[in-house]
Amino acid sequence: MQVPVRLNVATGDFEDHFEALLAAKREVSADVDAVVRDIIDQVRRSGDEALVALTNRFDGLALTPETLRVGTDEIEAAYRATARPTLEALELAYRRITSHHERQRPSDDRYTDAIGVELGSRWTAVESVGLYVPGGAASYPSSVLMNAVPAKVAGVERIAMVVPAQKGELNPLVLAAARIAGVDEIYRVGGAQAIAALAYGTATIRPVAKIVGPGNAYVAAAKRRVFGTVGIDMIAGPSEVLVIADGGNDPDWIAADLLAQAEHDAAAQSILITDDAAFADAVEQAVERQLTRLSRRATAEASWRDFGAVIVVGDLAQSAALADRIAAEHLELAVEDPEALFAGIRNAGAVFLGRHTPEVIGDYVGGSNHVLPTARSARFSSGLSVLDFVKRTSILKLGPEQLRALGPAAIELARVEGLDAHGRSVAIRLNL
Amino acid sequence: MQVPVRLNVATGDFEDHFEALLAAKREVSADVDAVVRDIIDQVRRSGDEALVALTNRFDGLALTPETLRVGTDEIEAAYRATARPTLEALELAYRRITSHHERQRPSDDRYTDAIGVELGSRWTAVESVGLYVPGGAASYPSSVLMNAVPAKVAGVERIAMVVPAQKGELNPLVLAAARIAGVDEIYRVGGAQAIAALAYGTATIRPVAKIVGPGNAYVAAAKRRVFGTVGIDMIAGPSEVLVIADGGNDPDWIAADLLAQAEHDAAAQSILITDDAAFADAVEQAVERQLTRLSRRATAEASWRDFGAVIVVGDLAQSAALADRIAAEHLELAVEDPEALFAGIRNAGAVFLGRHTPEVIGDYVGGSNHVLPTARSARFSSGLSVLDFVKRTSILKLGPEQLRALGPAAIELARVEGLDAHGRSVAIRLNL
Structure with missing residues (x-):
């Protein structure tokens, strides 16, 4: 494999290379807009009939409107079939995510000013939410929890989940996670047709007010298109991590963190900033060693080769300004005094402080949300939270x-x- | 003129008519996407050169990069030329908007859970914001305050305003409002070219992280297109008001409120719900009388004729469910017990309680924000606030x-x- 790009702030061309790194486009957005428009029009016009026909065609199924919805018995069976340690891990995650998100509920405000005008803000839950879950390998139970729990905590009364059952198969862990999170309805549909059904409603699927959850290019294009009719969450891009690490770390630990991000997607990005060039070398060697043992080696290797970067700074204090420009989805501060460094950084979706907080803890059981702003959008947006499932009415009297x-x-x-x-x-x- | 549509919940076809009212498309979105894409590409590629050329062509000017920015002397002159009562009204509005929005600053949260995990949320301001202000008749000083003040209160360090100077003219009150609100930079550019300059930067205009403010179809399309590179606010549609009024109101007051909304735009919408059919008649007659005296009669008349609606309910309690489905931008509750009615309503951008709170107070000097969700989007979104200018980093340790x-x-x-x-x-x- 090739080593990733190595930058050093001390070299004269650093700024050019860093700008190129920031500007690199990691995702080729397929032009699926015409196809998506047609699919949405069909579902809008013909409801269940179109939804069933499209689903049967794309997913190789033979559904009827009666079998679109996943039955309670099927969900219960999936839950009961889940191995005890897996169930315990999901339930631990559920409890921790719930506790953390309960602190995010905004407070109403009502007050009278000096001249007797009454003002205020009242928060109420979005009535109903659609949750998109991808099929196949990216059908993650952890993402079901991360999307459904904030909605439940916000007080959303109805969560309708859609998940494609390609060739009839549903990930039983996704069903188990949905049951744990209290998802109200599950439909075995996906793609733009599922988004259209959630936005406009069919005889079987009542429309929702907002749609969240990740999906492929068709799903993303469909969400953009129905935006306005319903609310949508952010459009997630490939995942990324910025690790700022001093020479006091075990290079193998840091290499493992860089690879955890890289294994997600060939377009994922892992960046290391360090003040220790020898440590940078050691991490790169550790990455190469560890890569050989990974089941998702090809993906991780492509990500590290094409988008990985190692930046050597003269002093860790220089890393704060670079971190703000990178505005990473995940920021690990594996340094002696992570709090001090964090105080000087402004743009990051989530921060993981110290040597014993690998980002992966946040993916699963930390309690904070793993749906975070990608592609430098942490400069202006935040991770998923209870605030995404409530809205405010301002009051004047x-x-x-x-x-x-x-x-x-x-x-x-x-x-x-x-x-x-x-x-x-x-x-x-x-x-x- | 024609009377607007009259609906009565007691009639058998009410549900059909009400659905049609909700589904009515009030805005024809011009297909300007190809033009906008080209303009953005030009500015992205050629910076100031393209920005100046496009501005000179579209706005009939002879600018150079040196004269793009509105000078401090010009802003000061506009401020000094503003009549005392206007200045006092703007400053009163500024103070009241500031006080109200200061209550919206979110609090950081940091805590340690039972097993010693540290979690938290830290809020920081978006670094820089672009504020779009339309030219011509829709160049409102009040909107400058409503967009700039929440950003300032949030702690945004740089607000760059753009406003087209068609044929060289800038509304001096817009400059005065910008000075009062503490806008840092003003450029006499508009349209998609201004949005492109704010998103990608030119030699003269540094890029911003987020763009807010209303604009025409070109501006809206450009904002959608640069979304992701920068943050954007909601895309505002035509304004609307829902007035729920009992027979205890002066029909002339309620008619005036309906017309205040209608005069904005021929696509604006004013809806009255009342439990008193005779009162409904009286309001309609008052609207007709008042219309003849309005300077913007043609606009108001078209809006009332094409999109106005009067709904008679048997009991005001029935109005809550209808209000939730309408999810109005502005909701006036001109009834005996507005608090009780409000408690049963969930979807509204802003509520105006009681007979002495015309919505217009909220447009200018109430203190709450007048940038509110339109076109039923109050089901899933909120008015502009300090939260739109901050972002949250989640913390795990x-x-x-x-x-x-x-x-x-x-x-x-x-x-x-x-x-x-x-x-x-x-x-x-x-x-x-």
Whole structure:
């Protein structure tokens, strides 16, 4: 294999190389928009009939509207068939994710200001949510928990999950995780047709108000297209980790963390920043050694070769500014004083502090959410949370006295904005 | 003029008519995507050169890169030329919006759980924000305050405003409002070219991390297109109000409120729900009377005729479920006990309680934000707030003991998900 790109802040061309690293496009977005539009139109027009026909064609099934929904017995059977240690791990994850997300519930605010105007914000749950779960190898039970739990904690009353059953197969662990998380309905459909059904509804699947969960290019394009009719979460790109590590680490530990990210996807990205060039060498050698033992070697190797990077800085203090520009989905601070370094960094989806917090803990059982902003979007967005499943109504309440106090200023602003009827709506109440 | 559609819940075909009202498409989205893509490509490729050329062509100007930015002297002159009552109204609005939004700053959270794992959420401001302000008649100083103040309160360090100067003219009140709100930079550019400059940067305009503010179809398409490279706010549709009013109101007051919304745009929508058919008649007559006096009569008349609706219910309690389905941007509760009615309603961007709180107060000086979810999106989204200008980093910190406690569950989940390297990254630290 080839070693990944090595950058050193001390070299004159560092800025050019770093800019190129930031600008590298890791994902080729297939142009599936025309196909997706057609699929959505069909489901919108013909409901279950189109949904069933498309599902049977794409997934090699022979469903009817009656068999779209996964029965309670099938879900129970999957749960009961799950090995005890797996179930215990899922339940531990569920409990920890729930506890953490319960702290994210926003508080209502209601107050009266100095002149007697009542103001406030009231939060309410989104009524219903659709949860997309990919089929095949990317059908992860942990992602079911990560998407469903914040919705449940927010108070969403109905969670409808869709998951394609390619050739009839559903991952029983996904069903078990859905049962643990309290998902209300599960349908064996996927792709753009499933997104269309959730957005517009069919006779079998009632429409939802918001759709979350990862998917392939068709699913992503369908989500973009139905956005507005329903809410959507972020469109996730390939996963990434930035590890900032000093020479005090075991190179094998850091190599393992870089590879955990790389094994996700050939387009995943693992970046190491260190102030110790010899340590960087040792990590690269450890990566090469460990790679040979991985079941997903080809994927991890391609990711590390094509998108991996090792950046050597003169001083770890220099790494903060680079981290902010990278704005990584996952940021590991495997350094002597991680809190001090973290205080100087602003852009990261999630941070993992110290040598004993591998990012993988956050993927499963830490309690925080593993749905995080990718592709530098941590500069302006956040990981999935309870806030994604609630919305705020702002409150205003005036009496006659408050209207007399504020009305003239509103009338003046309406006047200069040329909005007569705005002014009149206040003036008429003040006999002006 | 034609009266608007009248619905009565007591009639057998109510549900069909109500569904049709909800489904009515008020906006024809022009297909400007190809043009916008080309404009963005030009600015991305040629920076200031393209930005200046496009601006000069579209806005009839003769700018150079040196004159793109509005000078401090020009801003000061606009501020000084603003009439005292206008300035006082803007400053009152500014103070009230600031006070209200200061209550929206989210709190960091950091805690240690029962087994010693440290978790948390840390909020930081988005570094830089672009604020789009339309030119011409829709160039509202109030919107400058509503977009800029939450960003300032959030701690955004740099706000770059763009506003097209068609034929060289800038609304001096927009400059004055920008000065009051503390906008850092103003550029006389608009359209898709301005959005491209903010997203990708040029020699004159440094790129921002997020773009907010309303605009025409070109601006909206450009925002959708640069989304991902930068964050964007919601794409605003035509404005709307739902007024729920009992027979105890002055019909003229309610008519004025319906018209204040209708004058915005021929695609705006004003809906009245009442339990009093005679009152409904009186409001409709008042609308007709008041219409004749409005400077924006044609717009208001078209909106009321094409999209206005009056719904008569048997009992006001029935209005809550209808309000939730309408999910209005603005909801006025002009009833005897507005708090009781509000308690039963879930979906609304902003609520205005009681007979003395016309929605217009919220447009200008109430203190809450007037950028609110339109087109039924209050089912899943919220008005603009400080939360739109901050982002959250989730925090996880384990020591060796916590890793021993949680590690085996993470390894088990990695195993069942087929992610070897994930498992290894934990196991290697536990000598497993």
